[in-house]
Every structure is written in structure tokens, then in C-alpha cells.
Amino acid sequence: MVNAFSCLVKKKVTETRPIPGEEIEKLGREIKREIDSRFGHSLAIRELDAGSDNAAEIELNNLSNAFYDVERFGITFVASPRHADVLIVTGAVTHNMEIAARKTYDAMPSPKFVVAVGDDACDGGIYKGTYAVRGGVDTVLPVDLKIPGNPPTPVQILTGLLALMQKAKNKS
Amino acid sequence: MIHGELPQENAATGALRELFGAAAVPARITYGHNRECSIDVSEPEFDLAIPYLASRKFVLISLFCVEGFRKEAQYSLLYVFERKGSILILVRNLTGNRTTSIASVFPSATWPERECRDGFGIEFDGAFDTRRLFLHETFPAGFHPLKKTVPDTPVKTSDTISTAEEYPFRKMSGEGIYQVPVGPVHAGIIEPGHFRFSVIGETVFNLEIRMFYTHRGIEKLAEGKDPRDAIKIAEAVSGDESAANATAFCMAVERLSCITVPDRAWYLRTVFCESERICSHLGDLSGMLTDVAFALGASQFAVLRELMFRENEKLSGSRFLRGMLCIGGVSRDIPDDTLAGFREFLVQFRKQYKVGLSIVLSTPSVIDRFSTTGVIKKQLLRPLNITGPAARASGGRVDVRVNHPYGIYDRFVPKPQPLKDGDVLARFTVKAAEIMDSLDLLEQLLAAIPEGSVRSEEPVQDGHALALVESARGQSLCWIRIKDKKIDRYKVRTASYCNWLAIEHAVPGNIIADFPVINKSLNLSYAGTDL
Numbered sequence: 001m002v003n004a005f006s007c008l009v010k011k012k013v014t015e016t017r018p019i020p021g022e023e024i025e026k027l028g029r030e031i032k033r034e035i036d037s038r039f040g041h042s043l044a045i046r047e048l049d050a051g052s053d054n055a056a057e058i059e060l061n062n063l064s065n066a067f068y069d070v071e072r073f074g075i076t077f078v079a080s081p082r083h084a085d086v087l088i089v090t091g092a093v094t095h096n097m098e099i100a101a102r103k104t105y106d107a108m109p110s111p112k113f114v115v116a117v118g119d120d121a122c123d124g125g126i127y128k129g130t131y132a133v134r135g136g137v138d139t140v141l142p143v144d145l146k147i148p149g150n151p152p153t154p155v156q157i158l159t160g161l162l163a164l165m166q167k168a169k170n171k172s
Numbered sequence: 173m174i175h176g177e178l179p180q181e182n183a184a185t186g187a188l189r190e191l192f193g194a195a196a197v198p199a200r201i202t203y204g205h206n207r208e209c210s211i212d213v214s215e216p217e218f219d220l221a222i223p224y225l226a227s228r229k230f231v232l233i234s235l236f237c238v239e240g241f242r243k244e245a246q247y248s249l250l251y252v253f254e255r256k257g258s259i260l261i262l263v264r265n266l267t268g269n270r271t272t273s274i275a276s277v278f279p280s281a282t283w284p285e286r287e288c289r290d291g292f293g294i295e296f297d298g299a300f301d302t303r304r305l306f307l308h309e310t311f312p313a314g315f316h317p318l319k320k321t322v323p324d325t326p327v328k329t330s331d332t333i334s335t336a337e338e339y340p341f342r343k344m345s346g347e348g349i350y351q352v353p354v355g356p357v358h359a360g361i362i363e364p365g366h367f368r369f370s371v372i373g374e375t376v377f378n379l380e381i382r383m384f385y386t387h388r389g390i391e392k393l394a395e396g397k398d399p400r401d402a403i404k405i406a407e408a409v410s411g412d413e414s415a416a417n418a419t420a421f422c423m424a425v426e427r428l429s430c431i432t433v434p435d436r437a438w439y440l441r442t443v444f445c446e447s448e449r450i451c452s453h454l455g456d457l458s459g460m461l462t463d464v465a466f467a468l469g470a471s472q473f474a475v476l477r478e479l480m481f482r483e484n485e486k487l488s489g490s491r492f493l494r495g496m497l498c499i500g501g502v503s504r505d506i507p508d509d510t511l512a513g514f515r516e517f518l519v520q521f522r523k524q525y526k527v528g529l530s531i532v533l534s535t536p537s538v539i540d541r542f543s544t545t546g547v548i549k550k551q552l553l554r555p556l557n558i559t560g561p562a563a564r565a566s567g568g569r570v571d572v573r574v575n576h577p578y579g580i581y582d583r584f585v586p587k588p589q590p591l592k593d594g595d596v597l598a599r600f601t602v603k604a605a606e607i608m609d610s611l612d613l614l615e616q617l618l619a620a621i622p623e624g625s626v627r628s629e630e631p632v633q634d635g636h637a638l639a640l641v642e643s644a645r646g647q648s649l650c651w652i653r654i655k656d657k658k659i660d661r662y663k664v665r666t667a668s669y670c671n672w673l674a675i676e677h678a679v680p681g682n683i684i685a686d687f688p689v690i691n692k693s694l695n696l697s698y699a700g701t702d703l
Contacts, residue, residue, distance in 0.1 A: 047361040051386045053699045055411025055492050058455070060361050062481070065474040079359035095329045096308040096385045096702075097364060100356050126404060131317045131327045132389030151411065153491060 027158050028073040034165035035074040039085060042074050043161075046084035046108070050101045050140075051133060052091030056118040056151040060088065063154050075161070081107040086164070090151075092120040092133040093140045105141050113144045115164060117157060122146040144168075182258035184209045187228055191221055205427035206576060206638055208252075208259035212242070218264050219272075226277050230255040231554050233670075234649050235284035236663045237292045239320050241265075241636075241653070247292060251281075252638070252649070257575040259638070266294070273299035280557040280670065291318035291391075303340065306384040306702065309333045317392055324392045344370035344378050352684065356385045363698035367687070374683040379676050383701050390703040394662035399425045399632050399652070400499055402659055406650075407494050409664055410700030412452050415444040416643035417664065417700075418497035420650035423578060425499050428635035428654060431628050437501030438579040439621040443514075444493045445641070446610040446617070451480050452644030453561075453603040453610075456695040460600055461532065463689035464541040472528030476521065483517055486510060501627035515618045522611050529604055542597035546678040546690030549594060556677075557670045560646020562694050565602040566594035572642035584613055599693040632657060643667055645695065666700035 035043045047060055063070045064077070078084050081104045093101055105114065116137040119125040124135040137143050145167060147160035188201065188211060201209045213221060234252040241248035245265035251274075253260040264271070273296035275281045286305035288294045293316040296302075307315065310329040316322060344351075349370050356364035366382040390409055394402045399421075406421035407414040419441055426433060458473035481491040487506055488496045496502050532538055550567045552558060563570050571588045573581040589605050591598040636653035646667030653661040671694055678690055
């Protein structure tokens, strides 16, 4: 049984965050500044796997672990394309995913941005010109930014997002 | 291939002796480098063998088609069976493109038969499921990409799917049953797949899955390539199994070319594969806890996983250990002080891991959600060929590292600890214990790693070979045929491909809100299934 008194005197269950790299902090501050000024303090990202080998998904998930914790910079990954500002697409777009990819994009409200993450998403990578894929994301959707890598690291993805923010500023 | 004397009496040779007579056996069998027996069978022999093998508890672990494998037939079907650590391959040479289905005897043939139909246009008479598998509706009719006459070039697909062409899911009807279609695009950052729930109230009555949305043509892509250039294709089968699938690929090529891999290279490969297993399992533990909303525990394991990814990067230059495997060994040596640093890291890691685990195991609300959720019954293991931690959590004593030791696993024997319950809690516990087991293995490996070269420069030869490895998710099978120094056929069958069908049995009877945690507890790779 929980003793109410013990809750008061017991040490709080907490621990210090793992020491993040200064690089991430600096990058985060810059991104936050851009998001605050351009996107009303919050950038909503919808992720779409259009034919990835799941490594890029793992790195995108890692952005939410305690080392990066990108939510504190104003970046959130949302469950529906209807809530999203940015569509992050991974993988060369397969024929089997092409219709779903288009539908996902169409469901997003404008203005919207598309970011291709990973070598295969950028230009089709090793799958370029084969029977099962359409090609890089830009063969199916208008791509605003490409972040290459096999897969790109969380820091590279963040750097890419900062570039997108700056691009969005110039665009408007 | 070695002809002649039986290397060792085992379940496979025993079965062949009983089926075809003692005299016929030595003359007709060829032995692979895995000590697997392979035999070409006629149709009457095949019809005789199938019920016999089923009654002798053989498991069909793979079925695939090879074009031009034998001179006398355009297509050969290779049926790979396993029983008690022995492997039996029945080669069925087809005249034409029609044959008979064995899916009603060996349910694990269902997907492979559909796959052969899509890939090569082979029709299986008597098959109960003849829907397309990896070619979805937009692909043109009569298109069979794995045929040698079909080039690997862009295909004109349709932009829309009419209602008449829509994939026919199994119909569930009855009072109060309604459908919940989910996917292919899911709410989280995960891979695409479609789940069709038939639900009564909150309880799932039936689940049907549809996969292959990320079908990238991996097998065809490898064809015609120099094996040395195709390792990146093996690594791309599934991102979080890069080292395991690359190891299987290299092993198959090394076996058919009789290349001896230096000892130090095997130590390093094993270090990579065990690190990869730890990363994968940590992701599962973290994911399962996220799915029952226990953020404190989830973040413990997510932090440890990130630390492990960073160590991977220090070891190999890649957080996913990519680019390290090569045919004949590993592409470069790792300096001893880097390995010593990794060893020190593991000491700290183990302490922190134990803290994380104790937090979880002392939280009754977590145990309550995990316990009795998503049960996979033991009797499903054999017919569906369920493998890896999922099988070990349901009482299966299966682990390639123990049953078919490869590399140096005969010297460094893992100690799988099977559980019986088959629920999410059992899978959590098995995976948690396997992390400790892998840490022990890493400790022993790093303490004993010998000096020496890390790569053999022996040339690749023509031939074919089978390789089995234990990836984080279970048995991963790879069969390669090399002709004129180029890959003629690359068949991969990952553990996920087998285990996906288990989820259709694990979910019914549970409430729909428990689906995510059941799914995560099995942690199946969509990319590794869809290829």
C-alpha cells in the first residue's frame, strides 16, 4: 500500500540526463529559433516509409531518446498527415507504396514540405532503375530537401531540418 | 559439394533411408557444406515423402524456386526441411509451370508458394490461397520478375486500383462483427503493412495481415552482380539486421567457394552480430514499455540503445555496423585499444542495464499488461516455422547458434533460456535474458580474440550453398548460386517472414488496444519480409 507520508519524504525517482553533445544543443537552439519564428513554436512532422530498410526509421525514432529529445526544440512527430507541416519520406518509393504515398501527401494541409531521408529516398539509391520501385521520392512527390546517408545519423537529420527551416524562410 | 559417404547419421539421412531404401541413399544424396542432405526426387517420390516428413515432425523452413538449376528442367523447387539440427533439401524438377501444393500439409508453404507464383508464374494445384503476394494490384497481369527472361528494368504500373481489383481479404461475418482496417501507413514511425481486424466490441475476433508494401526486388537486384559488390544488398534486407544478413550472405559464398575465414575475422563478426542483437532487443524492450505507457522504463533502454549505437560507430564507423563484412572475413581490422575500450564500456553498460531491468520487473502494472497477453501456443511453432525469441518464449528449443553452430559458436555457446507461457511477458523476459547472454558472449569473445589476419583473399568460385544464421529475430536463411562468377540466384528468408503469420494467431481474443504491444513483442521486420 502506498503510504502518503513516504511519498513526501522519499527521494524523487529521477536522474540526470545523459550528457548530450554541445553540437546537438547548438543545433537544437538554432532549430528552435527558426521554428519559433516561422512555424508558431511547433513543427509537426509525419513520417512515411515508402520502401525503406528500417534503418532510417530507427534513427528517426532515436531523435526522441533522451540524448536528442527533439520535442524540447519544438519538433513533434504526429500520427496523422492532417496534422503535419513536414512529410519525411524514407526509402525508394516502391510500386506497392506509391498510391499510399500520394494519398498521404494529399491529406496534408498546405503549406507543406517534403523531406527525403536516406540515400534511397534521395535518388533511388541501389534500387534505381529496377522493377520494384518508382525511384527516389522526387519521382512521386515534390521534394524540398534531401538528406543523404545510409542511413543519416540523428545529427545529420537535425542539420537537414535546420536547412529546411532556412529554406522555408527564404521561400516565404 | 561432397559426394559419397554419409558424414554423420542424423534425422535427415534416417528419413531418406526409410523413404528410398538404404542402397539408394549414398548414390543420390549430395552433402552441402552445412552437412545438409540434398536429393532430387521424382513426383511419386515427392508425394510419398511429404506426408512422411510431416509425420516425422520435420519443419518446412523454406521453399523457393531456381531457374536453370538442373539441365533437364526449366524450374526447380527446393524444399528445405529441418529436424533436430539436420537439414534436408528436396529438389523437385518441374516440367512446365504447374505443380501441386503442399500448403495443407505444411502451412509454412503458403507464403512461399504464393511467392513462387508471383516470381516465376508457377501454379500450385490444390493451393487454398492463390492471391498475389509481393506483387500488389498495380503490377500488370502476367508479370513474373524473377524469370531470367524478364530484365530488372522499370515497369509500367497502374496509378489507380479499381474496386473490382482490390485485394480480397477473408470475409468475416456475424452479428456485431465490424472491421478495423489499419495501414499501410501507421501512426508511429514504423514500416508499412496492413492489418485487417475483425472486432466484436473491443475484442479482436480475427486478424489478417497484408505485407510486401516495401517490396524492393532485393533478390532480383543481386542477380548478375559480383558477390563482392552485393554485400550492401544483403545489408539492405533489413536495417537492424545488417550484420546478421551480411554474415549469412558471406557465409554462403565462402562455403560454395571453400574459402576459409581467419579466426580473428570470425571473432569480429561474432562481436558485430551480438552487438546487433543487443541493439535490437533493447529497442524491443523499450518499445514494449512505450506501448504500455511506462515511459520511465522505456527511456532507460532507449538510452542504453543509443549508447550501443555509438559504440557500433566507434567499432565500425557505422551505427548499423555496415560496410564491415566482406567475403573472406571483415573489410578492416579493429585496433586492440578500440576493442579494449568497448570491453570497458560493456562493464558499465551491464550495470546500467540491470538497473533498468529491475525498475521494470518491480512494476506490477507493467507485468499485469504483459502477462497472458498475445499468447502463441507451442503447437503452432512447427507448422508455421516460428523461430527466434518468439519461439523460445513458447517453449521452442530453437537457436541456429546452438543447433547449427557456425563460425565460432561451437566454442562460444549461447545459453538460450526457453520459457513456456508464450505471452508478451515471456517474450520480454526471453529477450531481456538474451541481452545478458550476449553480454556474456561479448565479454568472452573480447577476452579471447586472437591476433592475425582478418581477411582471406581466396577467389570466389561457382556453385551453390545454403547458410543459416541466428539474427536477433531468429533463423535467417540464405541460399546463393553463383554461375560464371556472378550471382545467379540469391534467396533470403528472414526470421520475420516466418514469424509474421504467428501474429494472426497471437492477437485474436485480445483487445485491440493490446495489439501494439503484441506486435512490438514480436518485433518483426517489414523490410526483411517484403524484400
